[in-house]
Amino acid sequence: MTRYLYPFLLLATLSACSTQPVTPSGSLPSSPVLPASEAVSAPSVAPPVVLPPVVGTLPPPVTPPVKPVVLSESQGRNLLERLLPPHIGDRQGWSKDIISAFTALKIPYRADNFCAVAAVIEQESSWQGDPTVPNLPAIVWGKIGERANKYLVPLPVVKAALLKTSPNGKSYKARIDNLRTEREMNLLFEDMAAEASKLGLPMNMKNPIRTGGPMQVSVEFAEAHVKIWPYPYQTGNSIRNDVFTRRGGIYFGTAILLQYPAPYQDMRYRFADFNAGRYSSRNAAFQAAVSQLSGRKLALDGDLLSYTGKQATGSTYQALLTLRSRLEMSQGELERDLQQEKNSNFAQSELYRKLFALADRKAGKPVPRERMPQIDLHSPKISRKLTTQWFAGKVNTRYQSCMARQ
Structure with missing residues (x-):
């Protein structure tokens, strides 16, 4: 029996000692293509293949960009x-x-x-x-009285002039006494401005209504x-x-x-901009960074530059002048970039980038790029202390309730 097994044992030993050739690149050679007859008779379980070690790290899988859903x-x-x-x-x-x-x-x-x-x-x-606006007649009479005092005209004289018939067939005084809505108030002042000379009013009757x-x-x-x-x-x-x-x-x-392209992650800052002016929240964050670097206390109102005649002024501008050497910018370059404060380009300006780079370095981390403007709201229609922050918070509460309905 042993002599019959010996040739098979010898063949197995020689197979175990043989090595597989390696290509110059260190990778395994490609497997030969077997004839169809041999492929059919091949064993059903293939021997394990040992792959060469991977050098370096594999690149992350590429995720195709998700296209936003566009609704009709x-x-x-x-x-x-x-x-x-x-x-x-x-x-x-x-x-x-x-x-x-x-x-x-x-x-x-x-x-x-x-x-x-x-x-x-x-x-x-x-x-x-x-x-509708509560107490609207009283508000309008107050405004007319202010203008009358400015031009040293007694209010009774003004009221007598306003007894004249207006273009809608009613007297101006009657229209004022019965005002209920902003639209009625706007039309009233439009008519008064057009007929100021006929009414004999020595005052500028330009329509004072600014929002509606x-x-x-x-x-x-x-x-x-x-x-x-x-x-x-x-x-x-x-x-x-x-x-x-x-x-x-x-x-x-x-x-x-x-x-407009707003750089905010939170909708509250858009609501603040709606109340205080576009980019006020971005600019308030810029002011906070200027204050941190200059050591000057600034009003975070989002207004970066103002003018007295042709002379640039403003507390934010004055604080930036003390940082010129650290920013490596001239006074003219500061003014050039600050003039973009009301548009999106300001965030790409040299001043914006350099200032936040300094602020981030000082803080040891990125400082906020958005901040709630600190502005008190004033209007004849407002009878209590309100702020832009209050407005943004109230609108945001309503916004969240709406989003929950989807």
Whole structure:
């Protein structure tokens, strides 16, 4: 029996001692392709293959970018229907005006965008197209009295002049005594400004109303916006008057709130910008960094530069002048970059980059690039102490409630 097994044992020993050739690169040679007959008869379990060691680290897997979902207008309308509060008057009208504004301004139909607009509308007007103002006649008489005193005209003389009939057939005094809404007040002052000479009033009757509509948007912003972006609606008498309509107020309010690239992760800072001016939250963070580096206490109001005549002034500007050597920038270069404070380019300016580099180094970590502006709010319609931070917080609460409805 042994002599029959010996040839097989010898063959097995020689196979175990043999080595597999290695290519010059150190990798295993490629396996030969077997004929079909041999491949069929090959063993069902292949011997383990030992791979050469991997030098270095493998690159991370490439994740393809996720394309944002773009909703059609009908899909956007359905989404908005879910987000609007359940019990508002003329729900269909509000939805139509919001969708129309988003379409014209080319703003994506998204829940966060819809809810941002809805939250501001709810805060500013409680979903009233033409908001009523408590004690409005008293507010207007107070404003007229201030102007009369400025021009040394007794108020009784002014009231006598306002007994004359206005263009709508009622006396100016009667219209003032019965004012209820901002739109009525705006139209009143428009008529008074047009007929100031006829009324014999030796005062500048320029319309003092600066904001209005369901989102309390700035008339000045609206008049500037139509110069750079096509207005989609037929105007009535003026862009100013359109601000006080629901359709126009939503359009311009949506534009100032959303139609600009804001560098914020938290929507609260957009709400603060809506109240205090675009990029106020970014600029307030810049002021905080200037204050930290200069040792000067600054008002964090988002206003970086002002002028007295042609002379650049302002506490932030003065503090930056003390940092010129550390920033390695001239006074002219500082002014050049500060003039971009109201647009997105400021965040790419030499001044912005160098200042935050210094602030990060001093703190030992990145300092915030967004901060709530510290501004007190003043208006004849405000009877208690309010701030931009208070406004942003109230709107954000409404925003979160809206987002929960999706």
